[in-house]
Amino acid sequence: MASDIGIAPTPMAATPDAAPAREVVLAVENFGLSLSGVSSGRNLVDGVSLSVARGETLCIVGESGCGKSITALGLMGLLPPVAQITSGTAMFEGRDLFRLTDRQRADIRGSRMAMIFQEPMTSLNPAFTIGNQIAEGIRRHRAMGKAEARSLALEMLRRVRIPAPEKRLDAYPHQLSGGMRQRAMIAMSLANDPQLLIADEPTTALDVTIQAQILALVRRLQDETGTAMILITHDLGVVAEVADQVAVMYAGRIVESGPVDAIFADPQHPYTIGLMGSVPSLGRRAGRLATIPGTVPPADRMPAGCRFAPRCPFAAPRCTAEAPPAQLVGPDHRAACWFAPLELHAGGPA
Structure with a gap:
């Protein structure tokens, strides 16, 4: 061994294509x-x-x-x-x-943590301006005065590229288009980083x-x-x-x-x-x-076993009796199916 004759072992080189953690x-x-x-x-x-x-x-x-x-x-x-x-x-x-x-x-x-919803008109308060709503969220989580929060709200509208942000800051939700309302929601969501x-x-x-x-x-x-x-x-x-x-x-x-x-x-x-x-x-x-x-089963009638089995063209008796675990079918790739990987189990469930 190298250590027996006084030669330090060579350290292993890092794999050049190793993905960062x-x-x-x-x-x-x-x-x-x-x-x-x-x-x-x-x-x-x-x-x-x-x-x-x-x-x-x-x-x-x-x-x-x-x-x-x-x-x-x-x-x-x-x-x-x-x-x-x-x-x-x-x-x-x-x-x-x-x-x-x-x-x-x-x-x-x-x-x-922040969330953007599907329809901003159901999330934005129609009684308050866009600027007030963004500033309120900022002040809820940061020690800021009204003027400073309003200034940050304006900067967020600029970041999401709303046209004429100074004007939109004092607009109400119904005065904006659907795309601008969604941009305002994004600005509100990201205001606190x-x-x-x-x-x-x-x-x-x-x-x-x-x-x-x-x-x-x-x-x-x-x-x-x-x-x-x-x-x-x-x-x-x-x-x-x-x-x-x-x-x-x-x-x-x-x-x-x-x-x-x-x-x-x-x-x-x-x-x-x-x-x-x-x-x-x-x-x-x-x-x-x-x-x-078929359709997705309702909440009060979830099937036993694999929940997709009633709609699956490959379903076997085991599928309706046991829920399949998620198993590796490739690097960081998992599938919850008794037939997976499909290439190996095409003739029936594992």
């Missing part, structure tokens, strides 16, 4: 949520685990009713009284969000041109600040445009997750494959768009 901002493990009065005895949100790192965008995707928005509201501490967290942890800056008091959650919400931004379908109500502008704006601001973002959407075009990581949700469970390139290049869950097959393309199509028969 992720600076995880939020780590959710086994999140479960139920609704009071629902008789199925099964969680509406069940066993959800996900994480998002600084400067990273995690897209949660799935059709309406899959539990995306209620997951976001649970993380923000905005659940209605009928909803109850039954299991799991959500570690954010060294604290479990699910164990904080209402007061502690209120102190974090709007400062360290949050570490985590949750955006719940922020562009759904906008036309495609304004949608592209808003997505580009959010991406630019995220690059400038390093904010981690969870983007909730049903639009796979948006996912392909902005995501770093993807979590596909169905009936309250994450059925597939991984890097965006892996999800699009090699989907490993039948539900993910169905979603992608139903997206229209600009080129010529040989046949009709693919469809997924």
Whole structure:
């Protein structure tokens, strides 16, 4: 051995293409949520685990009713009284969000964590000007006077590129277009430099041109600040445009997750494959768009086993009896399906 003859061992060189360690901002493990009065005895949100790192965008995707928005509201501490967290942890800056008091959650919400909602007209107060509403959020979490908060509110409107920001500062929500209202919501959300931004379908109500502008704006601001973002959407075009990581949700469970390139290049869950097959393309199509028969099960009738089994063309008896665990099918790529990886188990479940 080299050490026996007095020669120090040569240190191993760092792998040149090694990925830098992720600076995880939020780590959710086994999140479960139920609704009071629902008789199925099964969680509406069940066993959800996900994480998002600084400067990273995690897209949660799935059709309406899959539990995306209620997951976001649970993380923000905005659940209605009928909803109850039954299991799991959500570690954010060294604290479990699910164990904080209402007061502690209120102190974090709007400062360290912020949320952009789908329709700003339901989130902005019609009785107050845009400037007053942004300044109020600033003063709630910072020791600032009215003049200083108003000045920062104006600077935020400039950052989100609202035309004539001095004029818009004293405008009421109904005096702004849909795109400008959404920009004002983004300004309000980012005014206190949050570490985590949750955006719940922020562009759904906008036309495609304004949608592209808003997505580009959010991406630019995220690059400038390093904010981690969870983007909730049903639009796979948006996912392909902005995501770093993807979590596909169905009936309250994450059925597939991984890097965006892996999800699009090699989907490993039948539900993910169905979603992608139903997206229209600009080129010529040989046949009709693919469809997924059936609907998402209601909260009081969640099936046992795999919740997608009643709609899955590959379902076997085991699928209806046992819930499949999420298993690795590639680097950081997981699928919750008894058939995964599909290439090895095409003839039947493992």
